[in-house]
Amino acid sequence: MKRAEIEARTEELLAPILEEGNFILWDVSYVKEGKDFYLRVFVDKEGGIDINDCVDISHKLDEKMEAEDYIADAYTLEVSSPGLTRPLHKDREMSLSIGRLVFVKLYAEENGAKEFLGTLKDFDAEHVTILADTEITFTRKNISQIRLEFED
Numbered sequence: 788m789k790r791a792e793i794e795a796r797t798e799e800l801l802a803p804i805l806e807e808g809n810f811i812l813w814d815v816s817y818v819k820e821g822k823d824f825y826l827r828v829f830v831d832k833e834g835g836i837d838i839n840d841c842v843d844i845s846h847k848l849d850e851k852m853e854a855e856d857y858i859a860d861a862y863t864l865e866v867s868s869p870g871l872t873r874p875l876h877k878d879r880e881m882s883l884s885i886g887r888l889v890f891v892k893l894y895a896e897e898n899g900a901k902e903f904l905g906t907l908k909d910f911d912a913e914h915v916t917i918l919a920d921t922e923i924t925f926t927r928k929n930i931s932q933i934r935l936e937f938e939d
Contacts, residue, residue, distance in 0.1 A: 824862035892932040
């Protein structure tokens with residue numbers, strides 16, 4: 788099963804769990820880091836979530852995933868809050884303001900690095916452009932995470 792299919796199936800399994808607890812899904816990502824695979828789920832709710840919410844969601848999701856057994860690789864399931872430097876919610880991403888400071892993390896190295904900090908210059912369905920020391924344009928398929936950063 789491909790990465791996008793794993794993420795989509797995980798979102799389907801999560802939907803009733805999140806609806807039951809009035810949680811908001813921020814992101815699901817299935818990534819390989821080194822030799823290890825991670826299935827990361829970022830959730831939130833009005834007033835914020837706590838560790839008990841994350842544990843509860845993790846147990847319920849793990850039970851459903853074990854029953855379906857749709858991921859061939861050994862992986863680590865991580866359920867967490869998006870936190871203060873939360874990844875951008877995929878459904879709200881387009882409301883980003885040009886000119887905000889963002890952190891960009893890539894799946895594969897570009898320009899000698901996998902992590903970049905810069906000012907958001909432009910974005911569309913295919914590309915994201917930031918201004919760091921120079922203007923850098925990334926292909927969205929290579930972006931594992933984008934999040935807003937605090938500015939001094």
